[in-house]
Amino acid sequence: MSIPPPVPTPVSPAVVGRLAPSPTGLMHLGNARTALLAWLSARSQGGRILLRIEDIDTPRVAPGGTRALQEDLAALGLICDEMDAGSPCLQSQRRHLYDDALTALARQQQTFLCSCSRADLMRAPSAPHAADEGPRYPGTCRDKAWPQVLQEAKQAGKSAAVRFRGGQNVRFVDGLLGEHEQLVDDFVLRRADGLHAYQLAVVVDDGLMGVTEVVRGDDLLSSTGRQVALARCLGFAPPAHIHVPLVLSPAGERLAKRNRPPTVRDVFARGVAAETLIGAMAASAGLCPPGTRTTANELVADFAWTKVRRTPVVIDPITLQSYQA
Numbered sequence: 001m002s003i004p005p006p007v008p009t010p011v012s013p014a015v016v017g018r019l020a021p022s023p024t025g026l027m028h029l030g031n032a033r034t035a036l037l038a039w040l041s042a043r044s045q046g047g048r049i050l051l052r053i054e055d056i057d058t059p060r061v062a063p064g065g066t067r068a069l070q071e072d073l074a075a076l077g078l079i080c081d082e083m084d085a086g087s088p089c090l091q092s093q094r095r096h097l098y099d100d101a102l103t104a105l106a107r108q109q110q111t112f113l114c115s116c117s118r119a120d121l122m123r124a125p126s127a128p129h130a131a132d133e134g135p136r137y138p139g140t141c142r143d144k145a146w147p148q149v150l151q152e153a154k155q156a157g158k159s160a161a162v163r164f165r166g167g168q169n170v171r172f173v174d175g176l177l178g179e180h181e182q183l184v185d186d187f188v189l190r191r192a193d194g195l196h197a198y199q200l201a202v203v204v205d206d207g208l209m210g211v212t213e214v215v216r217g218d219d220l221l222s223s224t225g226r227q228v229a230l231a232r233c234l235g236f237a238p239p240a241h242i243h244v245p246l247v248l249s250p251a252g253e254r255l256a257k258r259n260r261p262p263t264v265r266d267v268f269a270r271g272v273a274a275e276t277l278i279g280a281m282a283a284s285a286g287l288c289p290p291g292t293r294t295t296a297n298e299l300v301a302d303f304a305w306t307k308v309r310r311t312p313v314v315i316d317p318i319t320l321q322s323y324q325a
């Protein structure tokens with residue numbers, strides 16, 4: 001009797017996570033807590049974590065914002081694997097890659113031109129989208145020939161936007177929030193002002209950088225179906241997604257940069273040590289008892305998503321105590 005050959009143990013491809021902050025303002029406690037969880041997830045699986053600065057929306061980039069983000073991440077001990085010999089990956093330097101992706105999508109007839117202004121869309125009788133996303137696109141230009149759309153845009157004294165041809169139903173399983181099904185809309189890939197949209201840039205970059213795991217705030221859950229559909233069209237394996245609940249202010253509001261929420265720098269400026277802040281953020285996620293002083297590195301060994309709270313928390317910016325929202 002011959003001995004059967006050993007069954008090879010499947011080797012899971014190495015985890016590649018990423019931090020993808022936008023330098024539109026200083027890092028607040030919510031951004032920092034999500035970055036900590038993304039970093040811990042990748043490191044605890046022996047994976048790599050890449051830093052990509054999402055400065056694609058140039059008019060919103062804060063002067064010195066990129067450097068401030070890098071300094072804050074370093075102060076928190078969230079050290080990333082450098083992509084290009086020490087220089088961060090900047091979306092603003094990757095526009096040619098987004099153009100290539102637009103060309104590939106156009107060849108597949110996955111795009112169409114659109115001359116609608118925001119005011120046109122506001123007037124259209126359709127249900128509004130989630131608060132930040134504006135009205136749902138009613139399909140006005142979907143079936144028009146592109147010369148007609150260009151002509152209409154020219155008459156209105158502007159350029160046409162490029163939209164993704166949506167309509168697909170996408171299912172994905174979120175690592176914390178479970179199974180989701182989303183109907184993909186005709187979202188914008190390149191704006192009328194010529195800037196590439198976040199949805200396009202994020203998918204192209206995650207794909208080309210070999211990102212296998214996306215950990216981010218659950219305000220981006222509603223974008224995930226679009227991004228999975230886009231990744232598939234571009235021939236990228238969609239990454240695993242884990243959306244973490246947001247940190248809320250004591251008044252119960254989401255921490256958004258426009259509301260000037262407490263930043264990592266505000267906390268450090270009061271003389272709080274990085275170990276205290278890391279401990280407070282980890283405690284707010286359920287990873288250690290309140291009052292623990294620790295470092296990101298020390299948290300790696302015991303990190304598990306099963307321990308992470310699935311509900312929004314409030315972190316008091318002064319005491320750094322947290323409680324369920």
Ligand code: GLU
Pocket residue numbers: 020021022054202215216220
């Ligand atoms: N740049 C985005 C932000 O700072 C995150 C994008 C993403 O994680 O997909 O909110």
